[in-house]
Amino acid sequence: MSKLLETVPNFSVSREKDPEVFQGLVDTANSVPGCTLFDVQSDGNHNRCVFTIVGSPAAIEEVAFRLTKKAMETIDMTKHTGQHPRMGATDVIPFIPTTEITLKECVDLSHRVAKRIWEELGIPSFMYEDSASCEQRRNLAEVRKGQFEGMPEKLLKEEWAPDYGERKIHPTAGIIAIGARMPLIAFNINLDTSDVEIAKKIAKTIRGKNGGFKYCKAMGVMLEDRNIAQVSMNMVNFEGTPLYLVYEMVRSLADRYGVRIIGSELVGLTPAKALVDCAEFYLKLENFDCMNQVMEYHLI
Secondary structure, three states: OOOEEEEOOEEOOOOOOOHHHHHHHHHHHOOOOOEEEEEEEEEOOOOEEEEEEEEOHHHHHHHHHHHHHHHHHHOOHHHOOOOOOOOEOEEEEEEEEEEOOOHHHHHHHHHHHHHHHHHHHOOOEEEEEOOOOOHHHOOHHHHHOOHHHHHHHHOOOHHHOOOEOOOOOEOOOEOEEEEEOOOOEEEEEEEOOOOHHHHHHHHHHHOHHHOOOOOEEEEEEEEOOOOEEEEEEEEOOOOOOOHHHHHHHHHHHHHHOOOOEEEEEEEOOOOHHHHHHHHHHHHOOOOOOHHHHOHHHHOO
């Protein structure tokens, strides 16, 4: 079986805000033989898009570079606004082991990509998650803190020199977080309130760094086009912290503030087991064997 890995690059543009720039990135992603663009998510409120691409190591290495180059040429961060924290035109590039490839190989690939991006495009980068040069840089939220506008000052601090590049951002493309990690699920829960402070309070309670769920990163944001608040989350280990557990806690906390959950969403692709685990929980299945009782698993 051939080696396959996944990359899920995030770009600071959306189909809703700038369809031509967005389409240019889609066309670039489809231009590299040996990889497939599986999914594209775009959100006008966050003003960012998320690509899910799977392919051979060489193809993924090439498409990550080409997309970064295209984003640099077409996205100007000095004019960008959005609900989601961001620090670069290409904001983050994670590499995720999929088939017959190790996390260590993904780490090595992430460093090659970061080095090439600096040498050929002049865009600096921080290495994060399993590629991080120190524990302080594992957490993307810590790396991104300050965002594009505050990054020039941050880079002058002794502990925040880029892993690749000089202590200054690219003037329009900013700086990128690049790294290898295990699968992450972007999971959002929408509330029937326009009070974003409620979403922020819930997010603070459930996120790991504040004493909540160990594998949950969360923030409260406002969806301006729908006039509702959202608890936006990254679940970095869905087996350690299942989706249903977070959902139930958000529902309980929302009830405390007199609001309800009106829906949830997944951004990008997600492992099937994460959803099967939810089905097992809510259906109260007894002695359930996922691999033997789910028909599609027998067709793989």
